[in-house]
Amino acid sequence: MRKPDRTSKKPLYQQISDEMERSIIYGEYPPGSFLPSERKLAERLEVNRSTVVQAYEELRARGIVESISGSGTMVSNHIWGIRPNLTPNWRQYVEGGTFAPNLPYIRRVREVLRERESIIDFASGELSADLFPNEAIKQLMRDIPFEAYLGYDDPSGYLPLRETLVGFLEERLRIRATEASILITSGSQQSLYLIMQCLLAPGDAVAIEDPSYYYSLSMFQSAGLRIFRLPVKEDGIEPEDIMNLYRQHRIRMIFLNPNYQNPTGTILHASKREALLKIAAELGIPIVEDDPFSLTSFDHCPPDTLKSIDTHGSVLYVGSLSKVAASGLRIGWLVAPQAVVQRLADARQQMDFGLSIVPQWLANKFLGSDLFDQHIHFLRDSLSLKQHVMIRSLQQELPDQISFTPARGGLNLWCTIQDKLDDQKLLEEAIKRGVVFMPGTVFGSEPGHLRLCFARPSMDEIASGISKLAQAFHALTQKC
Numbered sequence: 107m108r109k110p111d112r113t114s115k116k117p118l119y120q121q122i123s124d125e126m127e128r129s130i131i132y133g134e135y136p137p138g139s140f141l142p143s144e145r146k147l148a149e150r151l152e153v154n155r156s157t158v159v160q161a162y163e164e165l166r167a168r169g170i171v172e173s174i175s176g177s178g179t180m181v182s183n184h185i186w187g188i189r190p191n192l193t194p195n196w197r198q199y200v201e202g203g204t205f206a207p208n209l210p211y212i213r214r215v216r217e218v219l220r221e222r223e224s225i226i227d228f229a230s231g232e233l234s235a236d237l238f239p240n241e242a243i244k245q246l247m248r249d250i251p252f253e254a255y256l257g258y259d260d261p262s263g264y265l266p267l268r269e270t271l272v273g274f275l276e277e278r279l280r281i282r283a284t285e286a287s288i289l290i291t292s293g294s295q296q297s298l299y300l301i302m303q304c305l306l307a308p309g310d311a312v313a314i315e316d317p318s319y320y321y322s323l324s325m326f327q328s329a330g331l332r333i334f335r336l337p338v339k340e341d342g343i344e345p346e347d348i349m350n351l352y353r354q355h356r357i358r359m360i361f362l363n364p365n366y367q368n369p370t371g372t373i374l375h376a377s378k379r380e381a382l383l384k385i386a387a388e389l390g391i392p393i394v395e396d397d398p399f400s401l402t403s404f405d406h407c408p409p410d411t412l413k414s415i416d417t418h419g420s421v422l423y424v425g426s427l428s429k430v431a432a433s434g435l436r437i438g439w440l441v442a443p444q445a446v447v448q449r450l451a452d453a454r455q456q457m458d459f460g461l462s463i464v465p466q467w468l469a470n471k472f473l474g475s476d477l478f479d480q481h482i483h484f485l486r487d488s489l490s491l492k493q494h495v496m497i498r499s500l501q502q503e504l505p506d507q508i509s510f511t512p513a514r515g516g517l518n519l520w521c522t523i524q525d526k527l528d529d530q531k532l533l534e535e536a537i538k539r540g541v542v543f544m545p546g547t548v549f550g551s552e553p554g555h556l557r558l559c560f561a562r563p564s565m566d567e568i569a570s571g572i573s574k575l576a577q578a579f580h581a582l583t584q585k586c
């Protein structure tokens with residue numbers, strides 16, 4: 107939204123309400139959606155909060171918005187009725203697509219993070235900005251002339267990057283691949299999406315970990331898949347459960363995150379890996395190994411990936427730079443049989459003609475240089491230290507209320523709450539005090555868990571965030 111013109115004769119509040127009405131009519135804020143908070147909009151437009159309050163009052167008087175107590179200012183649901191012939195019925199479109207919306211908790215957390223910059227973020231499963239390889243990327247951009255071809259490229263990905271990955275995966279994870287068996291994707295998320303869209307059909311049954319990564323849960327639903335759960339224990343899922351699911355539901359694919367599982371941080375036991383691969387091979391079912399965290403291993407020695415010990419060719423391996431370098435580069439990869447890579451690359455071409463060449467070029471230079479080694483050592487040590495600070499703070503602040511097993515890699519600490527507390531109430535109490543986390547139920551788990559990401563906040567924020575979280579706990583337990 108444009109800042110109001112202070113030289114205009116029209117009062118500032120009216121300029122804001124007119125501009126906001128235009129945004130609403132153009133569908134930027136559909137009926138039922140919330141306008142930015144008064145404080146946030148005032149900051150953005152560099153006006154007093156009272157000016158925005160007046161502008162919103164004007165919109166209320168025009169019947170365009172309503173105040174919802176405790177939640178903010180919402181675009182009126184009746185607005186479609188007011189302007190039936192001027193605008194398409196966006197609400198019907200918005201609600202009619204095949205893509206499932208994100209879960210309400212996720213939307214709530216995202217909204218709070220958007221609105222309140224100072225909030226301490228234990229919710230986003232991401233690295234903090236100081237853990238990104240900023241200096242390395244700057245150096246590469248400065249010292250090495252950009253030499254890539256700028257036209258539409260091979261939809262499987264930039265060939266030099268695929269060639270570099272062949273050596274990188276072999277050296278670091280003992281995964282053998284050829285450049286023809288690698289597909290470069292926009293993060294792991296796109297690999298998962300393409301696999302679901304190209305290799306599965308609505309109604310197919312799939313097995314996933316319970317709890318598991320929440321963004322894939324909505325994607326499975328959007329793809330119309332029938333989802334069956336494999337409970338995650340301290341040493342991962344039980345391979346036998348797959349056999350049972352197969353007998354009952356003829357599952358067609360298994361999705362697993364065996365190393366430092368999101369959200370539990372667990373590692374699938376080595377003996378279970380062998381058993382799992384054996385069962386998958388016997389049943390002829392592919393396993394999708396989603397592995398964004400192996401390279402974060404705090405002891406610098408991740409467990410063998412399933413792909414590296416898969417002698418039957420059952421595993422589709424999905425990797426990414428998001429958790430080991432920078433999520434904004436949007437670089438991920440899939441290692442799969444050539445026929446699968448070709449099928450997915452063909453779909454990829456229909457979707458977006460392939461990933462932008464610039465991050466692929468950068469990723470290639472980064473992974474092929476010593477800079478990656480320096481970075482990954484620094485990252486592992488920093489993550490391990492951050493987890494240590496979080497654990498120490500939890501032990502000081504909530505010694506009897508929360509229990510956990512320290513993770514040996516990844517970004518998250520999975521916590522169990524001793525007294526059963528209402529997830530939503532705890533989240534709201536925490537938000538009030540300036541800290542946000544992901545309730546365990548977001549990942550499909552039973553109530554009574556939280557996922558605390560230690561990678562995103564700074565060291566200082568970790569200690570003060572845990573103290574705020576403790577206050578939220580106490581406020582709630584005193585109320586009970």
Ligand SMILES: Cc1ncc(COP(=O)(O)O)c(C=O)c1O
Nearest residue numbers: 231293294295319363368426428
């Ligand atoms: C287990 C898991 N898989 C996949 C992803 C997607 O990551 P990206 O698409 O950024 O590589 C995430 C992100 O949090 C994740 O935790």
